[in-house]
Amino acid sequence: MTMRRIGIFGGTFNPIHEGHLHLIAGFYQQLGLSEVILIPDYTPPHKVANDLADGEDRYNLCRIATHGIPYIRVSDYELRRQTKSYTVYTLEHFADLYPDDELCLLMGSDMFFTMETWHQAQRIFELATLCAGARNAGEYEKLLSHAQELRKKGARAEVISLDALSVSSTEIRESIKAGNHAPQGLPDAVQKYIETVCLYTEERPEVLRYKS
Ligand code: ATP
Numbered sequence: 001m002t003m004r005r006i007g008i009f010g011g012t013f014n015p016i017h018e019g020h021l022h023l024i025a026g027f028y029q030q031l032g033l034s035e036v037i038l039i040p041d042y043t044p045p046h047k048v049a050n051d052l053a054d055g056e057d058r059y060n061l062c063r064i065a066t067h068g069i070p071y072i073r074v075s076d077y078e079l080r081r082q083t084k085s086y087t088v089y090t091l092e093h094f095a096d097l098y099p100d101d102e103l104c105l106l107m108g109s110d111m112f113f114t115m116e117t118w119h120q121a122q123r124i125f126e127l128a129t130l131c132a133g134a135r136n137a138g139e140y141e142k143l144l145s146h147a148q149e150l151r152k153k154g155a156r157a158e159v160i161s162l163d164a165l166s167v168s169s170t171e172i173r174e175s176i177k178a179g180n181h182a183p184q185g186l187p188d189a190v191q192k193y194i195e196t197v198c199l200y201t202e203e204r205p206e207v208l209r210y211k212s
Pocket residue numbers: 010011012013014018019020023106107108109110111133134135136164165166167168169170171
């Protein structure tokens with residue numbers, strides 16, 4: 001049996017946007033992945049949780065945005081664990097589920113450049129191949145040289161060539177807060193859900209908030 005390559009793509013997805021989808025498509029096409037597992041996190045350990053929508057809403061948005069893309073699956077694993085979302089534990093979980101396959105940890109450039117500082121980085125290097133794509137134009141060479149650095153530290157690292165789509169969830173949230181109903185980089189179906197349940201606006205009625 002040939003070893004399959006399974007993409008693991010974690011993030012806050014607050015909300016999911018075209019930049020995420022563009023990156024996943026690039027990985028899928030260039031790395032020969034069998035599937036991509038999208039994993040919204042519970043609380044992000046390496047950044048301040050700012051305007052964090054409820055996990056259920058972020059999960060629903062991921063499902064809506066990837067509906068009809070057969071190779072993407074959305075996992076609620078980290079949301080269900082309800083602890084800080086350290087990647088190393090998530091990888092251990094999926095390594096148990098896919099013992100005969102290669103896990104490919106997918107990420108944008110900002111994450112890739114900080115990889116060495118992640119909790120139990122050496123263990124992450126053992127569990128997965130690190131795969132990176134650009135968030136901003138002109139990052140490709142820098143990504144390649146960082147991949148070399150990571151290889152010297154024992155990691156397996158791959159870089160894809162991508163026309164960067166420099167959109168961010170922060171910009172989208174700020175745009176919505178400023179009254180823009182259709183910010184650039186937001187898929188239509190995601191925009192409709194956000195508008196329906198009044199996400200990221202100050203006047204969100206309490207009745208629309210998810211309670212666990
Ligand atoms: P925020 O603005 O709230 O920090 P974000 O837009 O950076 O959010 P995350 O959910 O934190 O989105 O990112 C999840 C993963 O997607 C990370 O690996 C990140 O590098 C990557 N990513 C986010 N936006 C892009 C983009 N525009 N192009 C490529 N990769 C991206």
